[in-house]
Amino acid sequence: xxxxxxxxxxxxxxxxxxxxxxxxxxxxAVARHMNCPGPAWRTVSPDGGLVPLSAGLSIxxxxxxxxxxxxxxxxxxxxxxxxxxxxxxxxxxxxASVRSAEVLKRHVENGGCAAASCSGxxxxxxxxxxxGRRATTSWWLAPQLAKIAPDCIVESDxxxxxxxxxxxxxAAFAQTDLMLHLIQKQFGESLAQxxxxxxxxxxxxxxxxxxxxxxxxxxxTLLERLTTRIERTLPDVPSVAGLAREFGMSERTLARxxxxxxxxxxxALIQQIRLNRARTLLADSRLPLEAIAARVxxxxxxxxxxxxxxxxxxxxxxxxxx
Numbered sequence: 001x002x003x004x005x006x007x008x009x010x011x012x013x014x015x016x017x018x019x020x021x022x023x024x025x026x027x028x029a030v031a032r033h034m035n036c037p038g039p040a041w042r043t044v045s046p047d048g049g050l051v052p053l054s055a056g057l058s059i060x061x062x063x064x065x066x067x068x069x070x071x072x073x074x075x076x077x078x079x080x081x082x083x084x085x086x087x088x089x090x091x092x093x094x095x096a097s098v099r100s101a102e103v104l105k106r107h108v109e110n111g112g113c114a115a116a117s118c119s120g121x122x123x124x125x126x127x128x129x130x131x132g133r134r135a136t137t138s139w140w141l142a143p144q145l146a147k148i149a150p151d152c153i154v155e156s157d158x159x160x161x162x163x164x165x166x167x168x169x170x171a172a173f174a175q176t177d178l179m180l181h182l183i184q185k186q187f188g189e190s191l192a193q194x195x196x197x198x199x200x201x202x203x204x205x206x207x208x209x210x211x212x213x214x215x216x217x218x219x220x221t222l223l224e225r226l227t228t229r230i231e232r233t234l235p236d237v238p239s240v241a242g243l244a245r246e247f248g249m250s251e252r253t254l255a256r257x258x259x260x261x262x263x264x265x266x267x268a269l270i271q272q273i274r275l276n277r278a279r280t281l282l283a284d285s286r287l288p289l290e291a292i293a294a295r296v297x298x299x300x301x302x303x304x305x306x307x308x309x310x311x312x313x314x315x316x317x318x319x320x321x322x
Contacts (some may be wrong), residue, residue: 001187004041005073007100009060009091009123011080013192014053016117016175020078023179027187027195035193046096053173054081064099067106074182075107078175079118086145088119092126101127108165117169117178124166125149133163138171145265156263157311176201220261222247230273236295239275240266275311278304280317289316 006020010077017251024039031038045051065071079140091097104114105127116124121137124130125145130152137145142156155161159170159177179200194203221264226247230237238246243266244254255265262269274296281292293301310318 001040002042002073003039003073005042005075006043007064007075007077007079007104008043008045008051008053008059009077009096009100010045011052011081011091012051012056012120013079013118014055015173016081016120017059019173019175020076020179022184023176023195023199026199027183027191030194030198031187031191034191036191038191038234039183039187046099064103066112069110071107071110071112073112074186075104075112076178076182077104077114077115077116077120077123079120079171080123082119085141088122088141088144092122097123097126105129113165113167115167115169115178115182117175118171121145121168124154124168129166130168131231133166134161135163135166135168136161136170137168143261146263147260154263157210165185168284176232209214222257223261225271226266226269230270231277232273234277235295237270237297240270243289271307271311274298274304275307278308279319282316292316 004024006017008017011187021043024041028038028040043059043061044064045061046064048061050058051061052058080088082091092101101123104124108114108127108129114124114127114129118138119141121130122136122141122145125148132151132154133151134153135145136155136158137143139156142154145152146154146156157235159174160181161168162181167178167181168198169175180192182194183195226243229243229246236305240254241251244251247254249257258264258266258269275314278292278296281287281295287295289301289304293299293304296304298304305316308314308319
């Protein structure tokens with residue numbers, strides 16, 4: 001009996017696929033040394049055979065099986081390696097994706113579980129598996145997921161979100177966090193801890209520390225202008241009311257448009273830009289925290305310390321370069 005089924009779509013992100021396979025292989029090897037049960041898995045695709053991945057690589061797969069009520073393997077969708085909404089829509093509209101989504105839906109309806117990371121989460125959405133659930137995905141794709149899945153609570157700052165039968169993770173390399181969690185869920189904390197030590201992997205909690213505000217603005221003219229305005233005026237950023245007046249709209253309209261584009265309001269965007277600048281200064285300079293706080297708009301350095309702890313789970317010193 002298999003514990004996992006890895007579902008590969010054509011063009012999937014090769015690194016995410018490799019991480020999935022390698023962590024399972026490491027867990028199986030470690031389990032043998034620990035004399036405890038280890039994972040068994042299969043790798044499937046819509047049509048079976050050799051499936052092309054990103055970067056010119058490929059992987060051999062079995063054909064997509066029909067849903068079975070006795071299938072208790074946990075289905076995993078690695079990241080698809082898609083950077084934008086148009087790419088995601090094109091892939092998800094293919095017959096291969098439609099068939100895959102239907103099988104995933106039936107599997108969960110039969111009592112099974114499913115997991116995905118990065119743009120692979122959108123396949124779960126296409127299967128109708130995120131309705132009424134909490135989920136995450138790559139932070140720059142979170143606003144689009146929230147837009148097409150209004151019944152889903154998108155927690156864009158989280159690296160990993162578990163809600164019933166569905167587990168989701170952030171950007172493509174969050175597949176490592178996802179796989180360690182699934183190993184722990186299926187085989188216990190001891191095996192997961194040893195695998196993380198053998199592969200030198202840390203289990204992380206938040207995506208906030210990785211957000212690049214300018215990438216959130218990609219393709220959105222208002223957000224690009226707003227981000228540039230905030231970055232250029234640090235440390236003396238205008239109030240949200242002042243920014244709204246500058247851009248010729250009400251505070252409510254500005255908040256609505258920023259939330260639609262990012263999943264959060266203008267104040268959160270300002271905080272993220274301040275945090276990003278502070279991280280850069282911590283890594284690239286030896287300025288004391290007091291000076292860095294002043295440069296990003298905080299009179300009290302403890303306010304910056306609290307913000308960094310809240311959004312990244314780390315103290316400022318952890319961002320210093322050696």
